Amino acid sequence: MIKAAVFDMDGTILNTIGDLTDSLNYALVETGHKGGHPEEMVKLCFGWAMRLDMIKAIAMAKGFSAKDLELAGNTIPVEDIPVTEEEIDGLMAVFTSYYESHNQIKTKPYSGIPEVIRTLRKKGIRCAVASNKDDDHVQILSKKFFSGLFDISIGRNPKMAIKPDPEMILEIARRLDIKAKEIIYIGDSEVDIITGKRGGFPSISVAWGFRTKKFLKNHGAERIVDKPKDIVEILKSFK
Secondary structure, three states: OOOEEEEOOEOOOEEOHHHHHHHHHHHHHHOOOOOOOOHHHHHHHOOOOHHHHHHHHHHHHOOOOHHHHHHEOOOEOHHHOOOOHHHHHHHHHHHHHHHHOOOOOOOEEOOOHHHHHHHHHHOOOEEEEEEEEEHHHHHHHHHHHOOOOOOEEEEEOOOOOOOOOOHHHHHHHHHHOOOHHHEEEEEOOHHHHHHHHHHOOOEEEEOOOOOOHHHHHHOOOOOEEOOOHHHHHHHOOOO
């Protein structure tokens, strides 16, 4: 029986790609790289740890194709991506600083998501957020767009490992006093699929986020939903 639904943030409950794209392009130009990259390419840079996100962004600026960006950090080893430590640190510093004051300009919840969360709560299912986004940003955005809807929100912080390590989700289970198998985890990327498999809890992949439906299928997604309301329907199958 599912007692809690844990959601990823970027690409799952919040459409953050506009602000991420503007911030990343600004940071790339400021650090001497090619800017002007479209949202569809920038989507492929985010989802893992911030450091790998920045490595993929620099690779994009140096001409990596969409296919190569999808594989970067997976079948293309990080050490094979042509970036320097100086480039990574420089881009990360500028991006983090700029995004901190530009993360609520275009960002908004995906249509239907707040209603789904309210429906789950009415059914007695606890709701939470686990994101690789900086914890400060997670807390601010959760409060602004989902006030009162989440029991717990956790972002990247020094106290625990980031996804695809399942520690964040397991910590949420501990705080809610439920078993890991009583959680369903909902995300939009291969990172979220791996997280569910490593943590031993079921997961749902959403097709409206930063990865395509085809990509999710190719990376082992067990359940894929096209619309937020489909999440409620899938949960009915868990007894």
